[in-house]
Amino acid sequence: MGEVLQLAGYEYRKIFKRRSTWIVLALVLLWTLFSGLGGAIGDFYMEGEKVDTHYHMAKQERKALEHLEIQELNGQFFQNMQETQDAFYQREDGFFSNDAPEGGWAAYWNKYYEAYAPYENLSMLLAMMENRLGGFAGEKIDGTNFYALRERMMDLIFRLEELSEGEIAFHKEENARIKEPYAYGNMAGYHNFFQMQTPNFIFIAFAVAIILAPMFAGEHTSHMDALVLSTRFGKNKLIWAKLLAGSSFACFSSIGFTLVFLLEIQAIYGLSGWNLPIQVCTDGFLLNLPVNMLEFLLITLFCCVLAAVMTAMVVMFLSAKMKSPFGAIILSFVFVFAPIYLVQLAGGSRWLFLLVCSLPTAMFYPGSVAAHQLLSVGGHYFYFFQWVPVAYLCLFPVLAFWIYRSFKNHQLR
Amino acid sequence: MELIFDRVTKQYKEKIAVDRVSLSLTQGVYGLLGANGAGKTTLMRLMCGVLRPDSGEILYNGTKVEEEAYRDILGYLPQQFGYYPDFSAMDFLMYLGSLKGMPKKRASEKSRELLELAGLSHVAKKKIKTFSGGMKQRLGIAQSLLNNPEVLVLDEPTAGLDPKERVKFRNIVSKLGNDRIVLLSTHIVSDVEHIADVILLMKDGAIIHKGSLEEIIQAIEGKVWECTVDSHAAERLMGQYPALNVREEKEGTFLRLVCGEKPAEHAVQAAATLEDLYLYYFSGEGQM
Numbered sequence: 001m002g003e004v005l006q007l008a009g010y011e012y013r014k015i016f017k018r019r020s021t022w023i024v025l026a027l028v029l030l031w032t033l034f035s036g037l038g039g040a041i042g043d044f045y046m047e048g049e050k051v052d053t054h055y056h057m058a059k060q061e062r063k064a065l066e067h068l069e070i071q072e073l074n075g076q077f078f079q080n081m082q083e084t085q086d087a088f089y090q091r092e093d094g095f096f097s098n099d100a101p102e103g104g105w106a107a108y109w110n111k112y113y114e115a116y117a118p119y120e121n122l123s124m125l126l127a128m129m130e131n132r133l134g135g136f137a138g139e140k141i142d143g144t145n146f147y148a149l150r151e152r153m154m155d156l157i158f159r160l161e162e163l164s165e166g167e168i169a170f171h172k173e174e175n176a177r178i179k180e181p182y183a184y185g186n187m188a189g190y191h192n193f194f195q196m197q198t199p200n201f202i203f204i205a206f207a208v209a210i211i212l213a214p215m216f217a218g219e220h221t222s223h224m225d226a227l228v229l230s231t232r233f234g235k236n237k238l239i240w241a242k243l244l245a246g247s248s249f250a251c252f253s254s255i256g257f258t259l260v261f262l263l264e265i266q267a268i269y270g271l272s273g274w275n276l277p278i279q280v281c282t283d284g285f286l287l288n289l290p291v292n293m294l295e296f297l298l299i300t301l302f303c304c305v306l307a308a309v310m311t312a313m314v315v316m317f318l319s320a321k322m323k324s325p326f327g328a329i330i331l332s333f334v335f336v337f338a339p340i341y342l343v344q345l346a347g348g349s350r351w352l353f354l355l356v357c358s359l360p361t362a363m364f365y366p367g368s369v370a371a372h373q374l375l376s377v378g379g380h381y382f383y384f385f386q387w388v389p390v391a392y393l394c395l396f397p398v399l400a401f402w403i404y405r406s407f408k409n410h411q412l413r
Numbered sequence: 414m415e416l417i418f419d420r421v422t423k424q425y426k427e428k429i430a431v432d433r434v435s436l437s438l439t440q441g442v443y444g445l446l447g448a449n450g451a452g453k454t455t456l457m458r459l460m461c462g463v464l465r466p467d468s469g470e471i472l473y474n475g476t477k478v479e480e481e482a483y484r485d486i487l488g489y490l491p492q493q494f495g496y497y498p499d500f501s502a503m504d505f506l507m508y509l510g511s512l513k514g515m516p517k518k519r520a521s522e523k524s525r526e527l528l529e530l531a532g533l534s535h536v537a538k539k540k541i542k543t544f545s546g547g548m549k550q551r552l553g554i555a556q557s558l559l560n561n562p563e564v565l566v567l568d569e570p571t572a573g574l575d576p577k578e579r580v581k582f583r584n585i586v587s588k589l590g591n592d593r594i595v596l597l598s599t600h601i602v603s604d605v606e607h608i609a610d611v612i613l614l615m616k617d618g619a620i621i622h623k624g625s626l627e628e629i630i631q632a633i634e635g636k637v638w639e640c641t642v643d644s645h646a647a648e649r650l651m652g653q654y655p656a657l658n659v660r661e662e663k664e665g666t667f668l669r670l671v672c673g674e675k676p677a678e679h680a681v682q683a684a685a686t687l688e689d690l691y692l693y694y695f696s697g698e699g700q701m
Contacts, residue, residue: 006511013500017500219495223493227491228512230484232560233481233511234484411464412464
């Protein structure tokens with residue numbers, strides 16, 4: 001084992017001695033910084049007049065959500081929201097107008113937003129509900145019908161997704177475990193995290209492809225293969241060392257960049273709403289999983305890291321087979337990118353849907369890991385985040401074996 | 414200590430690179446001579462286990478060359494010596510030491526010793542990409558000796574070395590041959606002449622001659638002639654017999670030929686050399 005670790009250390013050295021590694025990691029870091037800070041950059045305009053900065057609005061929202069008087073989505077909360085909205089639309093002359101009020105839009109906006117900030121997220125949830133239910137036909141949403149309407153919305157979604165009776169019953173049971181009224185607070189940080197998790201990890205996947213493509217193929221292009229394969233450990237421990245280095249690199253870089261991202265999120269939006277149900281943010285509103293923000297973050301992060309490691313294994317497999325890093329990179333890019341489009345085509349077939357959504361890129365989507373479509377085994381139902389990691393863990397040794405055989409049996413030309 | 418090749422064959426599509434070679438090598442230095450495409454590099458790759466024969470097998474003291482136990486005692490310098498450009502010489506040797514299963518301390522000591530031997534101590538910390546061709550080749554030789562191998566395979570080891578470095582290399586290798594099997598391939602006949610105990614001539618995938626220098630030279634001993642003739646006679650003689658050397662001089666055309674009888678009136682017999690034998694077999698003509 002010591003020899004494998006020592007050789008893995010040398011593989012890390014080889015990875016970090018390449019200039020391309022540093023360039024790619026720098027680009028991913030830049031993207032990560034941008035994805036965390038990007039939402040807070042720039043200004044907010046009303047009728048062509050700058051009224052606020054996004055950063056200030058984020059700070060205001062955070063402050064408002066962290067100091068809520070009512071910390072659950074109950075009747076009083078909805079009533080307060082309605083009153084605040086009405087106040088925005090009401091002018092001294094009784095009419096709403098697009099003309100700038102006295103003092104300008106900026107002053108008007110600041111006064112309004114200070115009161116409205118805690119309700120902005122809820123208004124997005126209601127907009128989602130309205131979109132799914134196709135209008136409320138005059139029904140006014142308040143604390144008395146919000147949860148019933150949400151159930152009605154979920155029923156519609158289940159029918160559209162052609163779920164089985166068993167799945168629907170399962171989801172209803174899960175939903176029943178979520179405490180109502182929902183606890184409410186600062187979910188903004190988690191919302192921003194879930195929003196940017198997918199593009200961040202897609203970037204990481206591309207980086208993994210570029211950095212790990214030379215892992216095996218690079219030995220051939222640098223003509224080191226003859227030397228390496230003639231050494232004592234060249235056909236056994238070295239291969240395990242490469243696999244260890246490659247998969248651990250994917251794991252550590254995923255976690256590392258995620259931590260950077262979380263630090264940014266904490267600095268701007270805060271992460272205090274860890275124990276709120278995921279249903280209070282748009283990313284979890286359509287899910288019936290009875291978990292809180294922190295639990296869902298950990299679930300999605302676990303899936304993403306595992307998917308990044310699976311991507312690394314596929315890249316290394318291509319590297320061992322293709323003898324050229326360039327070819328491995330091209331095919332890896334196709335592997336990372338294809339599921340984004342394949343998901344659209346897979347809607348008609350349940351099994352194709354399950355297959356496509358189990359691919360690593362699909363597992364980067366928070367909505368995918370807890371999708372309504374479940375795997376049924378022996379009368380039990382399993383979410384993607386439950387069965388896909390098991391499938392990956394079974395596939396890892398298979399891929400490792402193929403990679404081992406490919407490199408070990410490589411014949412020089 | 415015995416390395417046995419038992420009817421080893423390797424074919425690439427329609428070309429037979431190694432044709433039913435059967436050999437037995439014991440300790441000493443073996444020089445493998447042959448023209449380009451004769452199968453030398455293929456034979457060496459088969460011997461190092463980086464190529465699988467289509468038939469036959471190679472065994473070292475009863476162990477197959479595919480096994481780890483054999484690779485543990487093997488040192489190999491490939492024809493196309495690969496390296497990691499951004500590694501320093503010391504890093505590279507330490508890495509190969511790890512690959513050869515050497516403990517870190519031992520690898521460090523041996524690396525320093527070999528860098529000294531190869532005249533690379535002063536550039537131990539410099540990146541290999543800054544090295545000249547000769548320096549890279551010396552590094553390649555150094556790495557092949559890291560694990561004190563019992564079987565040392567050197568494919569064109571003196572390529573890129575200047576005459577002084579070649580002499581130094583010859584001295585190192587001839588000492589090594591005392592207690593291990595050394596097989597080196599080269600186009601430089603003088604290298605083989607000076608250090609090989611046994612010379613193997615390889616042509617079209619087969620070993621056509623094996624023996625000491627004196628033994629294999631017997632094939633053309635007494636048949637090497639030198640003469641100076643006019644251009645017409647030179648043309649006629651070159652068409653008839655294999656020409657080993659042709660040189661224009663004031664008096665006429667100087668020829669060194671291999672032929673069974675005296676080719677011209679003023680021809681004098683010359684002592685055959687290994688180069689004569691090489692040219693005789695690999696110039697494309699081999700008739701007496």
